[in-house]
Amino acid sequence: MAHEISVSDLNLEIQTGAWVLDVREPDEWIDGHVPTAHHIPLAQVPDNIHKIPQDEKIFVICAAGGRSMSAADFLLSKGYDAVSVAGGTMGWIAGGHEVSFAESL
Numbered sequence: 001m002a003h004e005i006s007v008s009d010l011n012l013e014i015q016t017g018a019w020v021l022d023v024r025e026p027d028e029w030i031d032g033h034v035p036t037a038h039h040i041p042l043a044q045v046p047d048n049i050h051k052i053p054q055d056e057k058i059f060v061i062c063a064a065g066g067r068s069m070s071a072a073d074f075l076l077s078k079g080y081d082a083v084s085v086a087g088g089t090m091g092w093i094a095g096g097h098e099v100s101f102a103e104s105l
Contacts, residue, residue, distance in 0.1 A: 002060075002072035004086040007095050010034070010059055020059045021045075021052060023071045024089065034061060034092055035100040042067045045074060054080060061085040061092070 005013070014020065014036055022029060022037040029039045040048045042062070052058060058080055062068040068084040075082035085091075093099055 002069055002076055002082055002084050004065070004069070004084045005059070007085060007087050007091040007097065010061070010085050010092070011095075011097055013057075013059060018059050019053055019056050020061060021071065022089070023060060023062050023067050028063060028089070030102045032093060032099040032101050033089060035098050037061065042071055045071055049075075049078060052080065056081070058082040059085055062088045064088040064090055 010018070010020070020034050020037040022033050022039045023042040023045060025041055033039070040051065052075070058075055060068040060072045060075070060082055065084060065086050065088045068088060072082040072084040
């Protein structure tokens with residue numbers, strides 16, 4: 001099972017160039033996301049795994065932490081170094097961190 005980190009820890013990791021994967025659905029992504037995140041909805045991760053770098057730790061985020069844990073577990077099973085972000089994007093926003101918005105995908 002994947003480890004979890006807090007949104008505060010994610011913020012520190014982002015400052016050093018962390019690779020963030022947001023696995024929420026497109027409408028959730030449009031409504032606001034971690035500025036540096038890459039978007040691949042959870043159901044599409046297996047078919048798009050080639051887009052995720054294997055040579056660095058992957059910080060997986062969703063809305064609250066459930067889907068990100070599933071994605072992180074999947075990535076671990078494929079040999080990736082992945083962790084889930086506890087509290088997800090809702091926790092990120094509640095913590096007052098910067099948020100980016102997309103007009104469309």
